[in-house]
Amino acid sequence: MVIKVKKFLLLSSIAGSVFLASPIANAAVNLDELDRSERFLRQYYELREGLSQEAYNQMQMAEGLLTTRDPEKALKLVSEARVAYPEHFHLQILHAEILLALEEPERALLILDELYKNARQDDDFKAAQHFEILNLQLQAYQAQDESALALRLLESSDLQPHQLDHEAQVQFALLKTKLLTENDRSLAAYHGLKEFMDKSAGQQGDSQLHLLSHGPQLAESIYLEAQHAYHQRDYSLAARLAHNAYVLNPNPVKYAQLMTDAQERFLAVFAQRFRQAKPMLVNAISNMRDLLRYEDYNGLYREYLRLKDNSDVQFLLQNQAYLPLNIFEALDNIEKELAYQRIRS
Numbered sequence: 001m002v003i004k005v006k007k008f009l010l011l012s013s014i015a016g017s018v019f020l021a022s023p024i025a026n027a028a029v030n031l032d033e034l035d036r037s038e039r040f041l042r043q044y045y046e047l048r049e050g051l052s053q054e055a056y057n058q059m060q061m062a063e064g065l066l067t068t069r070d071p072e073k074a075l076k077l078v079s080e081a082r083v084a085y086p087e088h089f090h091l092q093i094l095h096a097e098i099l100l101a102l103e104e105p106e107r108a109l110l111i112l113d114e115l116y117k118n119a120r121q122d123d124d125f126k127a128a129q130h131f132e133i134l135n136l137q138l139q140a141y142q143a144q145d146e147s148a149l150a151l152r153l154l155e156s157s158d159l160q161p162h163q164l165d166h167e168a169q170v171q172f173a174l175l176k177t178k179l180l181t182e183n184d185r186s187l188a189a190y191h192g193l194k195e196f197m198d199k200s201a202g203q204q205g206d207s208q209l210h211l212l213s214h215g216p217q218l219a220e221s222i223y224l225e226a227q228h229a230y231h232q233r234d235y236s237l238a239a240r241l242a243h244n245a246y247v248l249n250p251n252p253v254k255y256a257q258l259m260t261d262a263q264e265r266f267l268a269v270f271a272q273r274f275r276q277a278k279p280m281l282v283n284a285i286s287n288m289r290d291l292l293r294y295e296d297y298n299g300l301y302r303e304y305l306r307l308k309d310n311s312d313v314q315f316l317l318q319n320q321a322y323l324p325l326n327i328f329e330a331l332d333n334i335e336k337e338l339a340y341q342r343i344r345s
Contacts, residue, residue, distance in 0.1 A: 049090055055081040062094060071101040089119065089129065096136050105140035112137050127163035131172065134159055138175060151179040166200065177218060186221045190244045193218060219248035219255065226258055235266035236319055270315075270322050277312035285330045292334070297341045304334060 051059065058081040065074035075098045082091050092115045099108035116133045119125050134157055141150035154176060161172045173196040180189035193215070226241035242259035249255070284307040291300040307313055320328055 049088070051081070051085060051088065051091075055085055055088075055091075059091060059094060062098065066094070066098055066101060069101075071098050074098045075102065087118065089115070093132055093136070096140075100136065100139055100143060103143070105143040109137065109140045112140065127160055128165070128168060130157075130159050131164055131168055135171070135175065138179070147179060147182040151183050154179060169196070169200070181218060181221050186218065186225050187241065187244065189218055190222055190248065194247070215248040216251075219245040219252075222248070223252075223255055223258070226262070230258065230262055233269075235262045235269060238262035239266055267322075270319060273312045273315050274323075277310060277316055280307065280310055281313065281316075281327060285327065285334075288334050289330075292337065297338070300334070301338060304338060
């Protein structure tokens with residue numbers, strides 16, 4: 001929790017300084033002068049983040065030592081500063097960062113969990129502060145090879161990314177993409193990254209370039225999933241995944257080759273299974289039209305279930321977009337009618 005200086009303490013401190021500075025002892029305090037002094041003192045505290053000069057110097061030195069890779073000395077300084085300011089937000093963040101640098105993620109998590117628990121009760125708790133905590137929590141889990149727990153924490157978090165500035169939004173998108181990919185959810189990572197890039201189209205800056213640079217890595221991961229689907233003879237999924245990889249990174253020829261090959265094989269399989277299912281499809285659709293005409297909805301439902309029980313028909317229904325238009329529309333109308341009748345009953 002960020003240390004706050006109570007207003008009555010501010011006013012009393014300011015009043016004392018004004019009286020001391022006044023050429024006439026005990027003279028009435030000028031309200032404008034008091035207001036200026038209050039603003040000055042508030043700015044003074046903001047500049048040092050509510051810390052004493054000594055603690056502020058310790059925090060700055062600890063940050064410098066962390067940057068120069070001397071976390072042991074940094075830990076000593078930040079620990080000393082926290083004796084006087086145990087609940088100071090940025091001191092706790094820095095303390096957790098140092099512990100992560102010292103490869104002590106368990107201790108870092110203890111600080112971060114307690115910090116979040118207290119900070120979220122503060123009316124001034126901002127999305128940027130929430131993201132600072134969450135980012136370090138995710139790093140701590142990843143440092144313990146707990147990528148699944150990190151993803152669970154990220155997806156259950158009530159952080160609203162749209163409340164962050166663009167740089168932080170990019171960082172959040174990259175974190176989520178990385179965790180989804182590590183947890184074998186490359187397709188979800190692709191859709192999430194693509195959605196964010198579409199929303200932030202036109203944004204400039206190094207962060208956007210960094211976001212774009214993540215595409216090839218994700219594309220390769222999706223390509224490996226496409227290869228697996230291809231070897232499992234799931235050519236429809238393989239074609240979709242290879243297409244997603246190609247969208248993210250159109251340079252490798254292998255993405256386009258796999259996409260084309262998988263699509264050709266899928267169409268060949270679809271055509272074969274359509275030929276096998278066509279007599280049954282035509283007969284069932286004709287029967288269901290008659291049942292609709294006589295409003296025999298129970299019979300219609302039984303005929304529809306019988307149709308769907310066929311493995312070839314199941315395959316065709318999973319890929320309805322490739323059906324002839326008249327068959328697609330007939331099945332679609334029947335499904336809508338059944339849904340409507342179930343709602344009525």
